[in-house]
Amino acid sequence: MDVSLELLTKGRSLANQLKCQLEAIVIGKNLKGIEKDLIPYGVDKLHVFEGKGLYPYTSLPHTSILVNLFKEEKPQICLMGATVIGRDLGPRVSSALTSGLTADCTALEIGDHEDKKEGKTYKNLLYQIRPAFGGNIVATIVNPEHRPQMATVREGVMKKQILASNYKGEVINHDVKKFVADTDYVIEVIERHVEKAKNNLKGSPIIISGGYGVGSKDNFKLLFDLAKTLNAEVGASRAAVDAGYADHDRQIGQTGVTVRPKLYIACGISGQIQHIAGMQESSMIISINNDPEAPINTIADYVINGTVEEVIPKMIKFYKQNSK
């Protein structure tokens, strides 16, 4: 998955800062040659666990592998994708090791921490930074005493980058039986159905995104009309998804998809941090909003003061008139 590669790049830069090794774990079946895909991201040591019961994913065998490996290797930091699997596995591992876990981080940094009450100073902790409280605040979380410091990150938040195609890393093929008890294989996957993604939000150069201010599911159709005209994708804020205006897989923000399009048109979006975290790196932002005080306007390049119903039909009309 892309998010794992993105975290290898982030992990590499953290490891450089901490002057330590970057290790990676891969669990599944048919993993032959996987190291060629991973080590170039700067992996010093790759732990491979290959076995029949390890794919499709179930909670307990993966937990046992991580918990037992961490007891041996004693990593200081563990990063995981905030996928369905990561969000099933991460908390289970953190509970078993009583180490702290921070979900859906939007930034990871290294820094010091002073506990004034205890009079202790901690060097080089992982700052786990995430919006909290529905995206109304941003919190920096640290785990002073417990290891590993664990964090999950959503896909698209970090950028992946191959470090060197000839990077030298060690591959360790582990004996799964030494890590996983037979009794761990308790969940049986009876049926599995994976669909191709219904939209291409991450790859689209233009995104038309709607918030609660769009007002109704009917008005949301206007966004699809404009998207069709401009060959764009339609996204939504969490408030719009919660209100039922758009499907969950279109949600942009900390708990949805992170996007970096060439043009982002925010329609009726107020701009909570939770949303802005997922789109602020767009090259150009246009905000259509009838509230001149909407927070999103502060990061917009253009603010159109008006309602979606009046502005979007005009945009479509004038695009058609002028694009030929």
Added chain:
Amino acid sequence: MSLKIVVLAKQVPDTRNVGKDAMKADGTINRAALPAIFNPEDLNALEQALRLKDAHPGSTVTILTMGPGRAAEIIREGLFRGADNGYLLTDRAFAGADTLATSYALATAIKKIGACDVIIGGRQAIDGDTAQVGPQVAEKLGMTQITYAEEIIAVADGRIKVKRHIDGGVETVEGPLPIVITVNGSAAPCRPRNAKLVQKYKHAKTITEKQQGNLDYTDLYDRRDYLNLVEWSVADVNGDLAQCGLSGSPTKVKAVQNIVFQAKENKTIGSGDREIEDLIVELLANHTIG
């Protein structure tokens, strides 16, 4: 087969409807300005629990919640919809808990309730969005887990079959009881309150609530024991203080801030024809669109 089901439910501030007065000038949250609600996905979980009870006569549904005294409201909401009883974990020592300390407290209470078959809760709460408590409770109880559940299909012969979401799809899995299940917001919505149950339980109160109010009918609570909602402290669940609340939380909040966005120099235009057309022409000219 009758089942003993525990629903993990949380009272949360309604972060979805945050008004301008939700943040104080100093950047802290003005909790008083936010209405307290039943965490939405916990309602989806309650519905799955009630369906199991419907399908397996003799089953019981118990609401377990942790929070301040006013969280007793969550138990009453559960009773109004068909739950049988509930426990409120409330103690100053639970305050400041991160997900791990919360899970510890819930797990000790579940052990105290004893002999549960299914422990079910929402995938995540809207005030934290972490989705960690379910799996952590499961680990503390030594049970397996099924997260992101869409529907419980069946329980038979000590096994439970569940349809769940995975990245980019769905799968059906089967696992042994006892088990912890977390339910997705896309699952069936919870049934509404039942008028008869509202009549039956509207005076249900915890001991703290009884002490606060001027009760005209104190004998009511002696005659109808189901109106007495149970409060549990750390001691009541044999909890280890070191693992509760702030002291049991490995994660610490180092800093909290209201982000001030680096304001860009922007251009504000009206919605008149001329202004929109000029903008479109400009976007076409610099190849942003077209």
